[in-house]
Amino acid sequence: MSEDTHTITRLLLEWRSGDKGAAARLMEVVYRELHRMASREMRRERGEHTLQTTALVHEVYLRLCGAERIQWKDRTHFFAVAAQQLRRVLVDHARRARSEKRGGGHIGGTLFDSDGAAWQFDERLLAVDEALSRLEALDSRAASVIELRFFGGLTETEAAEALDISVATLKRDWDFARTWLATQLA
Numbered sequence: 001m002s003e004d005t006h007t008i009t010r011l012l013l014e015w016r017s018g019d020k021g022a023a024a025r026l027m028e029v030v031y032r033e034l035h036r037m038a039s040r041e042m043r044r045e046r047g048e049h050t051l052q053t054t055a056l057v058h059e060v061y062l063r064l065c066g067a068e069r070i071q072w073k074d075r076t077h078f079f080a081v082a083a084q085q086l087r088r089v090l091v092d093h094a095r096r097a098r099s100e101k102r103g104g105g106h107i108g109g110t111l112f113d114s115d116g117a118a119w120q121f122d123e124r125l126l127a128v129d130e131a132l133s134r135l136e137a138l139d140s141r142a143a144s145v146i147e148l149r150f151f152g153g154l155t156e157t158e159a160a161e162a163l164d165i166s167v168a169t170l171k172r173d174w175d176f177a178r179t180w181l182a183t184q185l186a
Contacts, residue, residue, distance in 0.1 A: 004029070005075045012072035023065050030078065034060060037079075037086060037153050051093050060085045076154070080144075080162040083152025087129070094125045131184040135177060142177040145170055 007029055014022035038056040063085045064078075072078060136143035141163060148159040160170040 008075040008078060009073075012074065012078055016072045027061060030082075031057070031061075033079070034082060037082065037151075040153055041086060041090060041151065051090075056086070056089060059089045063089070076158050076162045079152055079154060079158070080148055083148055083154070087132075087147060087151045090125055091129045094129075127185060128181075131181055134184065135180055138180070139173070139176070141165070142173040142180070145173040146177045146181065149174065 008026065011022045011026040011029065015026060034057045035053065038053045038060065042051070042053045042056065060082055064082060070081060132143050132146060135146070144163055145159060148154045148162055149156075152159075154162065156167050156170055156174075160167045163170065165173075
C-alpha cells in the first residue's frame with residue numbers, strides 16, 4: 001500500500017470514530033483525486049454545461065461529509081462511494097435542467113475506453129442513469145462495476161477490491177454490463 005492509501009484509510013477510520021477534524025484533513029488529501037474524477041466526467045458533458053468542475057467536487061464532498069452513517073473501510077471504499085455520489089450529482093443537475101426546460105445532461109465522448117475499445121455515444125445522462133437503474137435491478141454487481149469504473153475511474157484491481165470479487169469476475173461483469181448497456185442505449 002502506498003503512503004497515500006494508508007493516510008486516507010487512517011483518516012477515514014478516525015472520521016468513523018468521531019473525529020470531525022479528520023473529515024477536513026481527509027479533504028486536503030483526496031481533493032486532487034476528486035477533482036480529477038469530476039474533471040473527467042465534465043469532459044464527457046456537453047460544452048454549455050452550467051455546472052463547473054470545482055462546484056461538482058464540492059457538492060460531492062458535501063454529500064460525502066453528510067454521510068455519517070457510512071462505515072468507511074478504506075481508500076477504495078471512499079472513492080467507490082464518491083463515484084456513486086458523482087453520478088447522483090450529475091443526474092440531479094440534469095433533472096433540474098430538464099425540468100427548467102434548459103435542456104438535459106447531454107454527454108459527448110466515450111463510455112468504455114479502458115480496454116482500448118472506444119464506444120462513442122451521444123445519449124442523455126438521464127438515459128444512461130435509467131439504463132444503469134434497470135441493470136441494477138437485473139444485476140446489481142454489474143451495475144456497480146460500471147459505476148466504479150466509468151464514474152469513479154477505478155482500475156480493475158481497485159474496483160474488484162471495492163466489490164470484494166476477483167479481477168476475472170470483474171472483467172466478466174464489465175463485459176456483460178457494457179454489452180447490456182450498449183443494447184439499451186442503442
